[in-house]
Amino acid sequence: SYELTQPPSVSVSPGQTATITCSGDKLWDKYVSWYQQKPGQSPGLVISENHKRPSGIPERFSGSKSGNTATLTISEAQALDEADYYCQAWDSSSYVFGTGTKVSVL
Amino acid sequence: EEQLLESGGGLVQPGGSLRLSCAASGFNFANYAFSWVRQAPGKGLEWVALHYNLYGGPRYAESMKGRFTIFREDSKSTLSLQMNTLGAEDTALYYCAKSPTDNAGFSYWYFDLWGRGTLVTVSS
Numbered sequence: 001s002y003e004l005t006q007p008p009s010v011s012v013s014p015g016q017t018a019t020i021t022c023s024g025d026k027l028w029d030k031y032v033s034w035y036q037q038k039p040g041q042s043p044g045l046v047i048s049e050n051h052k053r054p055s056g057i058p059e060r061f062s063g064s065k066s067g068n069t070a071t072l073t074i075s076e077a078q079a080l081d082e083a084d085y086y087c088q089a090w091d092s093s094s095y096v097f098g099t100g101t102k103v104s105v106l
Numbered sequence: 107e108e109q110l111l112e113s114g115g116g117l118v119q120p121g122g123s124l125r126l127s128c129a130a131s132g133f134n135f136a137n138y139a140f141s142w143v144r145q146a147p148g149k150g151l152e153w154v155a156l157h158y159n160l161y162g163g164p165r166y167a168e169s170m171k172g173r174f175t176i177f178r179e180d181s182k183s184t185l186s187l188q189m190n191t192l193g194a195e196d197t198a199l200y201y202c203a204k205s206p207t208d209n210a211g212f213s214y215w216y217f218d219l220w221g222r223g224t225l226v227t228v229s230s
Contacts, residue, residue: 045216049216088217097152
């Protein structure tokens with residue numbers, strides 16, 4: 001089955017940039033979306049189709065992809081950005097989620 | 107306001123069955139594909155099953171095939187998940203999630219709306 005790999009954790013200082021990667025086979029050929037999940041809350045979409053930011057998502061969230069690695073970048077990180085982040089792709093008529101990354105802002 | 111509201115979770119014994127429901131409001135339910143996604147305690151997200159809109163039927167994650175059945179009632183704006191032969195590994199918070207569509211009604215393969223989830227606990 002298809003797998004997406006993320007680092008378990010990322011730490012960033014307030015105001016600095018956090019980078020979360022997502023790697024998978026032939027990811028260059030797939031759209032990647034990203035979700036933010038805060039403790040006790042449902043996931044919420046922050047980036048769709050590699051780089052599109054839904055309305056209401058701050059500009060400090062951006063997405064990109066190069067080869068088989070997609071990247072979610074949080075610029076000027078704030079304390080409220082502390083959350084788990086999941087990448088997601090579509091493969092063989094199935095949704096696949098990444099392993100998840102816990103972002104700590106400290 | 108667009109909303110998804112799950113219900114039906116609870117405590118069930120190993121080998122038992124449970125039916126989850128997801129009530130949608132604030133949009134035309136029939137136009138969209140919906141999925142169930144689960145999250146075991148302290149774990150990541152796992153896609154369970156998908157029901158397409160008018161362009162197709164159900165799809166399942168490999169480990170759910172034969173045990174879970176997803177179905178929808180467009181007239182009631184409701185998505186359901188019938189779960190049979192449950193085991194401890196099925197203990198999780200189950201979310202209902204909606205996929206957006208383009209102007210022709212074809213789905214984009216991500217989720218733009220999630221419910222709050224309903225908790226399923228499989229234990230004796």
